[in-house]
Amino acid sequence: MTRMTGAQALIKSLEMENVDTIFGLPGGCILPAYDPLLESSIRHVLVRHEQGAGHMAEGYAHVTGRPGVAMVTSGPAATNLVTPLMDAYMDSIPMVGITGQVATGAIGTDAFQECDTVGITRSCTKHNELVMSADDIPMAVRVAFHIATTGRPGPTLIDVPKDVLENEMTWYWPSDDEVKASLPGYRPNTKGHPRMIKEAAKLIMQAERPLLYVGGGMLKARAAEVLRELVDLTGIHVVTTLMARGVFPDSDPLNLGMPGMHGNAYTTTAMQQSDLLINLGARFDDRITGRVGSFAPHAKVIHVDIDPAEQGKVRKPDVPIVGDCRLVTEELVKEIIALQEGGVAQPDLGPWKSRISGWREQFPTTYEQSEPGNALKPQFCLEQLRELAPEGTILTSGVGQHQMWSSLHWKFEEPYTWVNSGGLGTMGFSIPAAIGAKMGRPDRTVWAVDGDGCFQMTAQELVTATVERIPIKVALLNNSYLGMVRQWQEMFYDERYSEVYLSTEYPDYVKWAESMGCVGIRVESPEEVAPAIEKANSINDRTVVIEFRTDSNEKVFPMVPAGRSNDDLLVHPTQTAIRDRLA
Amino acid sequence: MTAVNPKGSSLNHHILSVLVQNRPGVLARVASLFARRGYNIYSLAVAPAEDEGMSRITIVVDVDTAPLEQIVKQLFKLIDVVKISELDPRRSVERELLLATVRVDVEHRSQIVELATIFEAKMLAVGPDAMTVSLEGHPDKLDDFEELLSDRGIVELQRTGRVALPKLDRGAHLRVNTPNSPRGNTKGTVR
Structure with missing residues (x-):
């Protein structure tokens, strides 16, 4: 009979589930769980924002097929995890979130950093549970991993009050049968009729x-x-x-x-x-x-x-x-x-x-190369990136035009080399997902394609990449706009541009990248594209950010306007004259 | 989004008898699923079931807001939901309890008493200007009683929402939801 604290049982349970990496950020209520981590074989990646931890866990899960784990504290940390949980729910990503909670006696008193995590995450997890006794921790962990990885995969969450982590329990590891018996309503059908x-x-x-x-x-x-x-x-x-x-x-x-x-x-x-x-x-x-x-x-x-x-x-x-x-x-x-x-x-x-x-x-998916002296075409940058990418490169993406161009112009040759936020459409997904992917597949080159809008949402995780020595590469397609929204305003709101212009001057992405310990490269003309990418590919001990200054007028084609029939799709302007042959 | 409609007695209402694991938050899970998916509930009643650790939730759903099949399948995705039976109103016994306090002075009290007697309602409390009655029975009967009482001026009213079980005669059939069937629905028989 091994006696241990709930916190020790939590970490030991994660080890039993073969977790090799946790993405997280400690705080008051989860503190006890961070102490036994010092003795654990599990690698912890200290993020700069809890949302980053969640997306890293997703990126990790995407490329490995194993559940990603994010561990954060209560209150604001738990709410910061909500977006990745919903993202994982929409895209059926196996992921386990672990949140601290105020001590059981303080629950419901509006205690410091208290929030109803289980209530808030109920509709963005496949299942969640507030663990009220240290004895229940191993079963809660097993159930969370079982549910996250079986049937239609998805995120699960375990909310653990601080005193539950501190209290002692007698270690036991539930059997498969015990897990099944505790879930009489969960029998995913895998065999087709x-x-x-x-x-x-x-x-x-x-x-x-x-x-x-x-x-x-x-x-x-x-x-x-x-x-x-x-x-x-x-x-x-x-x-x-x-x-x-x-x-x-x-x-x-x-x-x-x-x-x-x-x-x-x-x-x-x-x-x-x-x-x-x-x-x-x-x-x-x-x-x-x-x-x-x-x-x-x-x-x-x-x-x-x-x-x-x-x-x-x-x-x-x-x-x-x-x-x-x-x-x-x-x-x-x-x-x-x-x-x-x-x-x-x-x-x-x-x-x-x-x-x-x-x-x-x-009707090939196409674009027009820019005139000399004009801004870069984002599709050209992506094609060059693809040309020069080492074999087995994993591509991650944020959400918007750059995501669609990536999917359209990249040539994918093997599974689990494309990581993006499909269902929820979470801007800022790319960089943390790339870090998670690199943790899952350190042998691979990981390129994060990002837009300038997305980049500014989660760029702080490049500090994580630097400090934790997880070198990724970022292709920032900077068109100074929230490009996809701009495209809709141009096409469907009579070119009335409302709150979509970000800035052509600020931030200085090269300086910003450098300040976070990355190599920063700015590319403004087509002939600079390939050399910059080659340089980035040759640097493997640091994260590299290439800022491509791209044409803000460039739009994603083809396009089916929202709410219209697929028969009404708009082809690239150069194909409009022969549009009627598409039937 | 989810509205609780005042009356669930339309002819094509559907009753779901949902067996759930009696875990903290299970009712919230069921309720928030209905809210999240925009399904309407006519009534909802919940209490411990015959098996230890289980509760039975009886939900009368409005199938105008979503196809019943989709509601059942989404409900079944909840980990705590063990079994869902759709009860056909024609082949089930349905009961509900109504409590009502009616404003009535001594002079007109006999009219309420008469109404209560006809409906076999119970008189629970009598005051100088009001009385409280209770009626247990089929929800349709409660509707009628409520309508007649409302002419007299109802001060407060509380109905429990219906509970239901399959009829026993001739092995009444009900649809039992299991995850192993191709569409998640098969015919089952009551024990």
């Missing part, structure tokens, strides 16, 4: 204009290999949503890339014209569907999702399959092989494929 899978295989073998509509669920299920098998078997084109970029190589001609509001014109159009959407782990997000009533009107739908509530939430599927994307796709492959061996053949997909190639040739 065999009859539904048969039905899906039949539909796939009949479809004349099928598309694989692949979402983040395939990455969560680690199903890239079986996706490859399915594509090789059927020859069906793959659409990779913003959350699924990397699950299938962009160099494969069957990959159509990102669809939707800022998706490739040929990708969005192919979905509109499809007669069968095979949705693997995507959720018919509004950024994909446009106006739901006119989305892919001719398509039957097979929907594979581990979350039963996603079935029929937006689009009623013809064949709903609740289950783990990898297990279901494996079964689907078996069924298709069985049908093929039984002599069933797909219709000739030739006409459909040639339509897609036609759209693709005539």
Whole structure:
């Protein structure tokens, strides 16, 4: 019988869960938990703002598939963690938040740094729990990790009062059975219904204009290999949503890339014209569907999702399959092989494929290179970055135009190399996520693409990167504006620019980067782009920030205006004259 | 967003009997789910169930705000929710309790007493200018009683919200929600 404090039990429980990294910032109520950390094998990364800790945990989870852990104190620290928790909830990222809480006797008295953390985070976690006894800590930790990583992954939170951390308990580690027994209402279904899978295989073998509509669920299920098998078997084109970029190589001609509001014109159009959407782990997000009533009107739908509530939430599927994307796709492959061996053949997909190639040739996702002496085109900077990126580079992004350009112009060749905030659209995600990703994959080069608006929200974490020696690289596309908002005001508010101009002079990003211990480089002309990137790639002991001064007029095309049908998408201005060929 | 509608007696109301683990905050989880997703509740009643550590929440939902299937699936995502049964009003017994204090002087008291007698309500307290009555029964009956009482001037009224269980005759069927079925719904039978 080993006696220990709740704090020791907490850290020991995290070790038992194979946690190697905690992102956090100590404070009053969580203090007891920081003491045993000194003896622990766990690496703690001291952040500059608790939001950074949360996004780092997410970045870590994105690239490793293991839950990221953020530990912060009570009150304002817990509320600062709310944004990353919601972000992780929207994007189904496994993450465990640990917050300090005022002592049990003080709960409800409006004590110093008290807040109702469990109440506040109820709707932005998959599950949360206030631990009221030191004896309960190991079970609470096990349950939090179990729930965060199984079924549809997501964030969980454990709120631990200070006296619970200080009190003594007798150590025990609950068994799997005990964990299961404590959760009678939690039985995620991973195996798809065999009859539904048969039905899906039949539909796939009949479809004349099928598309694989692949979402983040395939990455969560680690199903890239079986996706490859399915594509090789059927020859069906793959659409990779913003959350699924990397699950299938962009160099494969069957990959159509990102669809939707800022998706490739040929990708969005192919979905509109499809007669069968095979949705693997995507959720018919509004950024994909446009106006739901006119989305892919001719398509039957097979929907594979581990979350039963996603079935029929937006689009009623013809064949709903609740289950783990990898297990279901494996079964689907078996069924298709069985049908093929039984002599069933797909219709000739030739006409459909040639339509897609036609759209693709005539409506490539494009931009116009800037005239000499004019500001840089952000797409050009990204293309150069991609050209020169070491193999296996992980790309993270903030939210806005630079995010869409990254998804459109980067070529992803392997899974878990793209980290971004899709569902919540959290500006400032890029830098802390990159630091978390670098902690998870120290062997990889991590480039954080950022906008100037985003950069100013979380740049302080570059101090963390420097002090903790986690070298990342930042490509700051500085167009002096909140670019995406500016684009909407230009296009839909008669060029009435309201509160979107940040500044062309301030801050001085090079000086700022240098003051945080980074190498700062400013790039203003096209010929400087490649040398700057090469220099950045050659520096591996410090974080490098390259500020690219980019054209503030540049807009993201294609675009489906909000609330409109995907049939109404706006192509790049240079393609407007032939717009009617897109049908 | 979530409004508690005054009457739940529309013909197509749906009753969900939700078995939950009796953990701190479980009611808040259920209530905030309805608020967060914009679903409306007609009534909600909660009390410990037959199994130790479990509570049963009876919710009458307004399916005009969201399809019932989506409400059930979202509810089932709550970790503390163990079982959801959708009770068909035609195949369930439903009960509710009403307490009302009515303004009435001595002269007209007999009219209230008469009404109470017809409805088999109980008279709980009588004062010089008011009386308190209680009525237990089917929610529709309570609606009628309340309407007649309101003509007399109700000072205060409290209804419990309905509770319901499946009827026992001929093994009444109810839909039981389990996570293992393709759409999260299968037919089950009452024990």
